[in-house]
Amino acid sequence: MTIWKLAARAEKMNPSVLREILKVTERPGIISLAGGLPSPRTFPVEAFAEACAEVLRDDGPAALQYAASEGYGPLRQAVADMLPWTVDPAQVLITTGSQQGLDLVAKVLLDPGSRVLVETPTYLGALQAFSPMEPTPVAVASDGEGVVVEDLVAQARATAAPDSAETAPLPDAAPRPGSASAAQRAREAARFIYLVPNFQNPTGRTMSEARRAAVSAAAAAAGLPIVEDNPYGELWFDQAPPLPLTARNPEGCIYLGSFSKVLAPGLRLGFLVAPKAIYPKLLQAKQAVDLHTPIFTQRMVMAVLKDDFLARHVPSIRALYKRQRDAMVTALRREMAGLDVRFEVPAGGMFLWLRLPEGIDTVALLPEAVERGVAFVPGAPFYAGEGDARTLRLSFVTASVAQIDSAIAALADTLRGRLARHAAARVERELAGT
Amino acid sequence: MTIWKLAARAEKMNPSVLREILKVTERPGIISLAGGLPSPRTFPVEAFAEACAEVLRDDGPAALQYAASEGYGPLRQAVADMLPWTVDPAQVLITTGSQQGLDLVAKVLLDPGSRVLVETPTYLGALQAFSPMEPTPVAVASDGEGVVVEDLVAQARATAAPDSAETAPLPDAAPRPGSASAAQRAREAARFIYLVPNFQNPTGRTMSEARRAAVSAAAAAAGLPIVEDNPYGELWFDQAPPLPLTARNPEGCIYLGSFSKVLAPGLRLGFLVAPKAIYPKLLQAKQAVDLHTPIFTQRMVMAVLKDDFLARHVPSIRALYKRQRDAMVTALRREMAGLDVRFEVPAGGMFLWLRLPEGIDTVALLPEAVERGVAFVPGAPFYAGEGDARTLRLSFVTASVAQIDSAIAALADTLRGRLARHAAARVERELAGT
Numbered sequence: 123m124t125i126w127k128l129a130a131r132a133e134k135m136n137p138s139v140l141r142e143i144l145k146v147t148e149r150p151g152i153i154s155l156a157g158g159l160p161s162p163r164t165f166p167v168e169a170f171a172e173a174c175a176e177v178l179r180d181d182g183p184a185a186l187q188y189a190a191s192e193g194y195g196p197l198r199q200a201v202a203d204m205l206p207w208t209v210d211p212a213q214v215l216i217t218t219g220s221q222q223g224l225d226l227v228a229k230v231l232l233d234p235g236s237r238v239l240v241e242t243p244t245y246l247g248a249l250q251a252f253s254p255m256e257p258t259p260v261a262v263a264s265d266g267e268g269v270v271v272e273d274l275v276a277q278a279r280a281t282a283a284p285d286s287a288e289t290a291p292l293p294d295a296a297p298r299p300g301s302a303s304a305a306q307r308a309r310e311a312a313r314f315i316y317l318v319p320n321f322q323n324p325t326g327r328t329m330s331e332a333r334r335a336a337v338s339a340a341a342a343a344a345g346l347p348i349v350e351d352n353p354y355g356e357l358w359f360d361q362a363p364p365l366p367l368t369a370r371n372p373e374g375c376i377y378l379g380s381f382s383k384v385l386a387p388g389l390r391l392g393f394l395v396a397p398k399a400i401y402p403k404l405l406q407a408k409q410a411v412d413l414h415t416p417i418f419t420q421r422m423v424m425a426v427l428k429d430d431f432l433a434r435h436v437p438s439i440r441a442l443y444k445r446q447r448d449a450m451v452t453a454l455r456r457e458m459a460g461l462d463v464r465f466e467v468p469a470g471g472m473f474l475w476l477r478l479p480e481g482i483d484t485v486a487l488l489p490e491a492v493e494r495g496v497a498f499v500p501g502a503p504f505y506a507g508e509g510d511a512r513t514l515r516l517s518f519v520t521a522s523v524a525q526i527d528s529a530i531a532a533l534a535d536t537l538r539g540r541l542a543r544h545a546a547a548r549v550e551r552e553l554a555g556t
Numbered sequence: 557m558t559i560w561k562l563a564a565r566a567e568k569m570n571p572s573v574l575r576e577i578l579k580v581t582e583r584p585g586i587i588s589l590a591g592g593l594p595s596p597r598t599f600p601v602e603a604f605a606e607a608c609a610e611v612l613r614d615d616g617p618a619a620l621q622y623a624a625s626e627g628y629g630p631l632r633q634a635v636a637d638m639l640p641w642t643v644d645p646a647q648v649l650i651t652t653g654s655q656q657g658l659d660l661v662a663k664v665l666l667d668p669g670s671r672v673l674v675e676t677p678t679y680l681g682a683l684q685a686f687s688p689m690e691p692t693p694v695a696v697a698s699d700g701e702g703v704v705v706e707d708l709v710a711q712a713r714a715t716a717a718p719d720s721a722e723t724a725p726l727p728d729a730a731p732r733p734g735s736a737s738a739a740q741r742a743r744e745a746a747r748f749i750y751l752v753p754n755f756q757n758p759t760g761r762t763m764s765e766a767r768r769a770a771v772s773a774a775a776a777a778a779g780l781p782i783v784e785d786n787p788y789g790e791l792w793f794d795q796a797p798p799l800p801l802t803a804r805n806p807e808g809c810i811y812l813g814s815f816s817k818v819l820a821p822g823l824r825l826g827f828l829v830a831p832k833a834i835y836p837k838l839l840q841a842k843q844a845v846d847l848h849t850p851i852f853t854q855r856m857v858m859a860v861l862k863d864d865f866l867a868r869h870v871p872s873i874r875a876l877y878k879r880q881r882d883a884m885v886t887a888l889r890r891e892m893a894g895l896d897v898r899f900e901v902p903a904g905g906m907f908l909w910l911r912l913p914e915g916i917d918t919v920a921l922l923p924e925a926v927e928r929g930v931a932f933v934p935g936a937p938f939y940a941g942e943g944d945a946r947t948l949r950l951s952f953v954t955a956s957v958a959q960i961d962s963a964i965a966a967l968a969d970t971l972r973g974r975l976a977r978h979a980a981a982r983v984e985r986e987l988a989g990t
């Protein structure tokens with residue numbers, strides 16, 4: 123018997139479906155297209171080594187002392203300067219990875235039962251970050267250009283209470299001010315919509331300029347806040363993506379950014395930009411969770427950023443990832459020919475999203491692919507609602523071009539094998555029927 | 557009009573009382589005994605510089621890549637090896653400062669209304685970390701040796717429901733499995749007791765061996781989990797404190813530790829040790845909040861720790877802090893002579909706790925002290941229940957010995973001034989009464 127009584131939110135926490143699924147991929151010799159790991163070839167190891175030495179030499183004690191919860195002043199200024207709209211550094215909060223930004227947003231904006239709108243499919247880590255606050259994620263219909271505006275508007279609205287007894291005011295043992303049941307919250311207007319407009323994880327899709335304009339206008343008209351997550355925006359291949367949604371209406375958006383994809387993820391350094399109306403609440407939540415993000419890594423990155431380092435460094439990441447995307451697209455077109463496998467060519471980022479022929483369940487296919495030496499992520503767990511079992515996510519940035527070639531060939535073999543067995547089973551059923 | 561609807565927990569977040577109070581201390585020339593900052597003289601800047609260079613040279617890409625949510629394997633092993641009871645490294649979770657451990661514990665163990673027992677007074681940052689989960693902190697009576705066992709036992713119990721209509725089963729619009737109102741939770745057994753047994757913040761007191769044995773036995777008998785926070789335990793002056801409570805009953809305790817006071821706080825590196833019964837839930841919560849603690853700083857610290865660095869380094873911190881404690885005690889005895897100021901001499905740590913004469917409110921005294929060039933932290937905000945307005949906290953580790961001397965003299969002046977005005981007012985009232 124345990125003495126530990128869990129909080130209700132913890133009772134509902136389950137081991138990540140994805141983690142469980144991916145356990146089969148943990149064996150030597152597998153080429154993994156499953157991970158979301160940036161290529162370590164892009165990490166500026168030398169620049170970091172110089173930065174560490176410089177920071178400790180010039181201001182060691184300050185770089186190792188407790189620091190402000192808001193973040194390192196010069197880094198907040200640098201973030202404000204980097205962004206393509208007018209940002210007051212006082213609105214910038216440095217976070218321990220942009221994942222922490224999602225945790226803070228959830229703490230400050232979500233009650234149990236609150237509806238939060240997400241894309242179809244959406245970033246799984248966001249669903250996980252929101253989950254402890256027990257909201258109700260609602261999938262908004264999405265197409266190749268992003269969320270569908272009509273469905274966004276419909277889902278944003280408060281829903282009319284059904285005409286039944288349960289709408290009567292409820293007695294409560296000890297009503298707390300502002301308290302409401304989860305059921306009541308589920309009828310309120312959605313608290314915000316969470317969007318990854320650039321090279322989205324998992325689909326790789328980018329929201330078009332026209333769609334951004336329409337989404338921004340519709341959200342503003344509906345009074346629907348936007349939480350815009352942009353970890354991949356700098357990783358464009360041919361042209362920069364359209365302006366962020368936040369640039370169009372800064373008072374109505376929280377913007378999350380990260381140094382993980384342009385410098386290195388192992389420092390866990392991200393930021394958010396929030397309107398003055400809610401910045402103080404996010405700051406208080408931040409202070410309570412870890413006092414502040416490590417000041418040493420903030421100063422390290424600030425030392426790396428000077429002399430316009432990113433302007434020289436990021437183009438080399440873009441070029442590498444573009445070559446790898448091209449290799450994957452070429453391999454897919456060659457190996458999957460005639461197999462009714464659908465995909466869009468991503469214009470940047472790290473991921474490519476496949477839809478396999480009818481009747482294929484990628485969760486069931488994964489162990490067979492692993493047998494042939496390749497791993498991917500099944501797509502269904504990325505959906506807030508019912509998942510599309512035919513989808514899967516491939517990363518084109520971690521493996522080498524040669525590995526991509528053989529991995530896609532192995533994946534096509536796997537699929538052919540499965541399809542042949544489906545066909546054989548169909549023939550058998552037909553014979554049995556005669 | 558704002559479109560941002562806050563979560564109920566965020567509506568209740570208020571700017572830290574302490575932050576507001578301490579704003580008066582933010583002026584140049586003040587000697588601050590208010591902060592909780594370790595002396596930067598103790599930061600091993602050289603060792604860190606070597607460690608950074610080594611980590612980046614030997615394994616740069618891995619030190620900059622995404623890493624495991626549990627923490628860096630060798631560091632988890634080192635933590636397990638450091639602790640004075642048998643710890644399986646699989647039970648160690650590396651956290652972004654031990655403050656994050658408090659956030660994770662609250663997420664996993666506290667529901668709205670859950671009672672959580674704390675010392676009188678207690679660490680303010682813990683109250684802040686727990687607060688977003690909306691528990692009800694309950695102050696357990698405490699004396700110079702720690703919490704009073706009888707009160708602990710009384711407060712740990714589930715309280716009988718009062719014989720009134722509100723105990724009847726309540727209708728609910730949409731009962732969720734496991735749901736209960738905050739009022740119901742307030743009658744349940746307390747979820748855990750939070751204790752800082754060594755050189756506590758803010759009082760500096762240490763729980764005696766006899767008290768530890770009694771608290772451990774009473775908590776185990778009552779089925780009350782213990783969350784033991786030990787950031788200061790290594791900072792002992794004459795002898796090591798008694799064994800942690802967790803060592804006496806590892807299955808009934810979560811232990812939080814930190815590298816902030818033995819190496820440097822600016823890396824935000826802490827850890828927790830949890831029983832296997834709840835480790836997976838804490839890990840899931842950790843993964844959702846920041847994926848993992850920066851791997852670069854984990855590897856840096858691991859590189860510093862080798863060759864038994866702490867065994868050479870920590871004694872120099874102890875010696876420095878002991879000299880500074882002695883200086884403060886000497887100055888207090890000299891300057892406060894005859895003023896009815898009470899304090900215990902702390903046997904380690906960073907803080908000394910004063911109780912001023914009757915009638916003095918340290919919140920009101922602070923601006924007068926700042927006028928005379930010295931800052932402290934008023935004690936009342938550290939209490940979960942009603943605060944003792946006569947108390948204040950002094951840090952003896954940030955200021956130099958010379959600064960401590962003049963700061964204590966200035967504080968004594970301030971107090972004498974205030975007492976003289978009290979006396980004058982009393983005389984005036986008496987004259988008016990005649």
